[in-house]
Amino acid sequence: MPSTHAAASEVLVLGAGMVGVSTALALQQRGHAVTLVDRRPPGQETSYGNAGIIQREAVEPYAFPRDLRTLARIAAGRSNDANYHWGAIGALLPALFRYWRASAPVRYEVIARAHSRLIEHCLDEHAGWIESAGAWGLIHKDGWRQAYRSQRAFDEAAGAALVVAARHGLAATVQDAAALAAAEPALKPGLAGAVHWGDPWTVRDPGDLVARYADLFVQRGGASLRGDALSLQPAGSGWSVAGDDGVRVQGRHAVVALGPWAQGLTHALGYRMPLFVKRGYHRHYAGHGGLRLSMLDVERGVMLAPMARGLRLTTGAEFARQDAPPTPVQLDRAERSARELVQLGAPVEPAPWLGARPCTADMQPVLGPAPRHPGLWFNFGHAHQGFTLGPVTGRLVAELISGETPFIDPTPYLAHRFE
Numbered sequence: 001m002p003s004t005h006a007a008a009s010e011v012l013v014l015g016a017g018m019v020g021v022s023t024a025l026a027l028q029q030r031g032h033a034v035t036l037v038d039r040r041p042p043g044q045e046t047s048y049g050n051a052g053i054i055q056r057e058a059v060e061p062y063a064f065p066r067d068l069r070t071l072a073r074i075a076a077g078r079s080n081d082a083n084y085h086w087g088a089i090g091a092l093l094p095a096l097f098r099y100w101r102a103s104a105p106v107r108y109e110v111i112a113r114a115h116s117r118l119i120e121h122c123l124d125e126h127a128g129w130i131e132s133a134g135a136w137g138l139i140h141k142d143g144w145r146q147a148y149r150s151q152r153a154f155d156e157a158a159g160a161a162l163v164v165a166a167r168h169g170l171a172a173t174v175q176d177a178a179a180l181a182a183a184e185p186a187l188k189p190g191l192a193g194a195v196h197w198g199d200p201w202t203v204r205d206p207g208d209l210v211a212r213y214a215d216l217f218v219q220r221g222g223a224s225l226r227g228d229a230l231s232l233q234p235a236g237s238g239w240s241v242a243g244d245d246g247v248r249v250q251g252r253h254a255v256v257a258l259g260p261w262a263q264g265l266t267h268a269l270g271y272r273m274p275l276f277v278k279r280g281y282h283r284h285y286a287g288h289g290g291l292r293l294s295m296l297d298v299e300r301g302v303m304l305a306p307m308a309r310g311l312r313l314t315t316g317a318e319f320a321r322q323d324a325p326p327t328p329v330q331l332d333r334a335e336r337s338a339r340e341l342v343q344l345g346a347p348v349e350p351a352p353w354l355g356a357r358p359c360t361a362d363m364q365p366v367l368g369p370a371p372r373h374p375g376l377w378f379n380f381g382h383a384h385q386g387f388t389l390g391p392v393t394g395r396l397v398a399e400l401i402s403g404e405t406p407f408i409d410p411t412p413y414l415a416h417r418f419e
Contacts, residue, residue, distance in 0.1 A: 011401065012037055012241055012251035014229035014265075015380075017047035018206075018387050020257035021213045022394030023379055025129060027255075028222050030402045035223040035249055036214070037241050042224075043210025046259045047387055049282055049355040051294060051305045051314050052206040053144055055388045056123050056199040059116035059168050061363040062384055063103035064096070080301035080333045085320040092319055095276040098361035111363050114412035116168060118365075118392050121408070123201065125391035133212040140202045143171070144294040147180065147194040153299055154192040161195040171198030186290025188341050194295070202294050205308040206387055225249055229258055230265055238375055253401055255377045260322060260356035262366075262380035269373060273418045274361035275381060278317035279324075281331040283352040284310035286345030289338075297341065302334035304341070310348050313338055317357070328352045359383040367393055367413040368400055377401060378415050 013024045016038035024036045036042075065071055073079040102111060130136055146161075148154035158174040165172035173196040175183060180194045203209050218224055227243035232254055234240075239254035256262050263275040288306040296303045301316040315330035331352050338344050360366060360381040370376035379397045382389050392408075399406045 010035070010238070010251040010253070012232075012239060012249065012254040013257055014038075014232060014241065014254060015257035015259060015261075016040070016042040016210075016214060016224070017045055017257070017259055018043070018210050018213075018390035019259065019379055019382060019393060020255075021210055021217060022125075022129065022390035023255055023257050023397055024217050024222060024394075025213060026391070026394040026398035027401065028217060028220055030398055030404075032398075032402070033223075034217075035225050035251065036217065037225045037227050037229050037249075039226065039228060041211070042214035043207040046355050046357065047210045047390075048207035049280065049314070049353050050206055050384075050387045051303045051312070052203040052307065053294060053305075053388070054122055054126055054201040054203070055385060056119065056201075057164075057170050057172070057197040058385060058388060059119050059164065059170075060112045061115045063108055063363070064100045066100070066103055080330050080337070081316040083316075083318045083320075083327070083330050085318075085324060085327070088319060088321045088324065091321075092276055095274040095361045096319075098274045099276075099359075099363070102362045111412075114364060117408055118389055118413075119385070120168070121392045122388045123199070125395060126201070129213050129216070129391055130209075133216040135209055135212040138203050138205060138209050138212070140204070142202070142293055143196055143198040143200050144202055144296070145175075145180075145184075145194040145196050146296045146298050148192050149190060149297070149299045151192045154194075157298065158193065158195055161197075172196070173198065184290075184292055184295070186342060190340060196293075202305070204306065208308075229256075229261070230268075232256075232265060234373075253375045253377060255379055255397060255401075256370075257379045259380055259382075259386060260358040262358060262378070266378075269370070269376075271370070271372075271415070271418075273366065273415065276319075276359050276361070277322050277356040278359055278383070279320050279322070279354060279356050280315050280318065281326070281328045281352045281354055282312050282314040283331060283335075284312050284348035285338075286310050286348060287343075289342030289344055291342055297337055300334070300337040301330070302337050304338055310345065311338075311342070322356050326352065326354045328354070357383055358386070362417075364413050365389065365393055366415050366418075367397055368410050368415060371416050371419050
């Protein structure tokens, strides 16, 4: 079916992470005059702090644990996959309960199918912007590993991975202890094996990739405004936002791509969506520990990712108020676990980095038009996959704003599902 196009117009894109910058590029590509608004330079918040993987294999979103043994370990504080602040649980319970319900097998199967339809386009959509931004030097196409310490966990995971790989046409190689040791000779003994996912691309500086995309946007005539996205308000038939100099900039459309800060703005506008954040920490350690590929120590809940600044250790989820003081207990455990596997150098930063992942109770991003505000559009709630899916959902939202026939059916991701 041929696409139809609405007239190009001025658009404000709120948020200069991977999702916002990708949305700005996709809109600009369709002839819109775009202003990108953020309080900080591009790629300095959530998009900076991830593991730097464009996760083509992530066709199944992170579900809420439903087996009693795992839940008991988390509740007792014995799992490094999750940490929580008791004072925040009351406010989080409604969204977490919906998250738990959405993770029931029958519901999850439907959600995973919709999620996979986005993921399957991630490499192609990134590739176009990487080429245009001249950023191939940041990209490694060797995949990454999920490693296991116990034989039982390895055997179960290997079988499940091969089923997923066959179902979705993915490259997954099961490596026993000997094969893993040959592939990663710097690893210390103690791992039962790993699953090597071959399709994903890794980035040794994810913040730099976002910055390269943003530079491309500006080179092509886009405007970048340092300002407070939460100052958004209706203005005539459109929207306006205030820059740091107090001058308001207007647009016919505004796209909320604020990641973990989207909830504050949408709540102020009267929307009550089941949103919550998972906080996470990382820290760099001198050298790469001899590690060739990024590797998740699954049973200890720590990612080891070779980065430009050193070996980046990233943690699992922390359930807390977004503005609560740091409590990096998971990172302390992660460091001890990592030292069992590699020669870990000295910390590069004086203190760990802390950020937040923007999540929805049904594990799907919120995309498309705001139900009750003409000219307002949503593109947030990507959880662990904003870095992966930014160009995909950016294109989808840009197509909707432009009146084009969308390349993916947007129905499962529309905000109307929460109305």
